[in-house]
Amino acid sequence: MKFSLSLLVFASAATAAAAGLAGNRRQFSGAPTLTMGILRGQTGGSGPYLANYTTDPTLPAHTIYLPNVIPAGLKLPVMVFGNGGCRADGTSFLSILTEISSHGIMVIASGSPAGTGTTTSKMLKDAIDWVVKSAGGTGSKYAAIDATRIAVAGQSCGGVEAYDLATDPRVISVGILNSGAFSGQQAASFKKPTFYFLGGSGDIAYANGERDYKLIPAATPTWKGNLPVGHLGTYAEPNAGRFGVAVTRFLQWTLRGNTTAGEYFVGKGATADGWNVESRALGDIKTTPIDGTTVG
Numbered sequence: 001m002k003f004s005l006s007l008l009v010f011a012s013a014a015t016a017a018a019a020g021l022a023g024n025r026r027q028f029s030g031a032p033t034l035t036m037g038i039l040r041g042q043t044g045g046s047g048p049y050l051a052n053y054t055t056d057p058t059l060p061a062h063t064i065y066l067p068n069v070i071p072a073g074l075k076l077p078v079m080v081f082g083n084g085g086c087r088a089d090g091t092s093f094l095s096i097l098t099e100i101s102s103h104g105i106m107v108i109a110s111g112s113p114a115g116t117g118t119t120t121s122k123m124l125k126d127a128i129d130w131v132v133k134s135a136g137g138t139g140s141k142y143a144a145i146d147a148t149r150i151a152v153a154g155q156s157c158g159g160v161e162a163y164d165l166a167t168d169p170r171v172i173s174v175g176i177l178n179s180g181a182f183s184g185q186q187a188a189s190f191k192k193p194t195f196y197f198l199g200g201s202g203d204i205a206y207a208n209g210e211r212d213y214k215l216i217p218a219a220t221p222t223w224k225g226n227l228p229v230g231h232l233g234t235y236a237e238p239n240a241g242r243f244g245v246a247v248t249r250f251l252q253w254t255l256r257g258n259t260t261a262g263e264y265f266v267g268k269g270a271t272a273d274g275w276n277v278e279s280r281a282l283g284d285i286k287t288t289p290i291d292g293t294t295v296g
């Protein structure tokens with residue numbers, strides 16, 4: 001029951017033609033009910049700012065990841081995230097989201113901690129609306145948050161949700177993890193830097209992600225990496241393994257303006273880590289350091 005429910009959500013999140021859905025359900029039928037217990041092991045992340053999750057009564061259906069201590073002068077950009085399976089459990093991807101946050105990024109995942117039920121892409125929009133409303137302001141709890149630097153991302157079913165926000169004018173970069181639309185031309189409208197992190201030909205979303213990478217306009221900076229580990233990535237490894245490294249660098253670059261992190265994609269770093277990569281127009285990614293502490 002639970003399983004078919006998440007597939008239904010997958011379907012409604014996509015703009016797929018009804019005719020394609022039976023095949024898509026089969027296609028994504030290996031999509032998990034991930035081994036969530038493993039993903040819950042955490043260390044606070046490997047970055048300079050030990051991070052954890054929290055909640056806020058003004059955003060009750062989400063989970064917020066932040067450094068435990070935000071040093072004076074540190075500005076934080078934001079990533080909003082749709083979980084795999086479109087599960088409304090904001091701690092189901094705890095390892096990678098903590099890892100990302102430990103590098104100076106606020107993460108907002110759909111769903112409360114250990115929450116139940118399913119998400120929709122509207123919850124990503126709700127998170128963005130909340131950031132725009134809550135960020136900044138002298139002395140406010142979220143004074144360090146920079147609402148002009150927001151990325152949308154998601155894994156599997158959550159990646160399909162992220163597609164719906166990829167053209168939101170407030171979003172400056174897009175991360176698609178083990179995902180791609182079921183069908184349709186949505187990616188042909190993407191203009192913001194879009195990065196695909198796929199699990200190779202054994203990933204149930206491989207064909208969809210590969211197809212969409214090709215659909216993205218030639219002028220849009222885009223990168224695609226395949227690590228041959230399948231649909232569950234390396235999320236169960238400490239600090240989310242090589243998916244943790246790559247997704248973090250994508251955000252350090254596009255959100256924090258850290259060009260050293262960008263070298264991972266422009267240079268040989270990702271390839272050296274085992275990613276099979278393709279890219280277009282990465283030279284057109286224009287970033288400026290988010291604050292005095294980001295010098296690359």
Ligand SMILES: *[C@@H]1O[C@H](CO)[C@@H](O)[C@H](O)[C@H]1NC(C)=O
Pocket residue numbers: 042043044052053
């Ligand atoms: C993170 O916060 C949760 C909930 O408050 C707590 O149970 C957990 O121990 C914290 N983890 C770390 C590493 O501090």
Ligand SMILES: *[C@@H]1O[C@H](CO)[C@@H](O)[C@H](O)[C@H]1NC(C)=O
Pocket residue numbers: 249252258260261293294295296
């Ligand atoms: C920039 O990114 C690199 C690679 O992830 C990291 O080692 C470095 O500490 C970052 N620099 C700053 C100032 O955050």
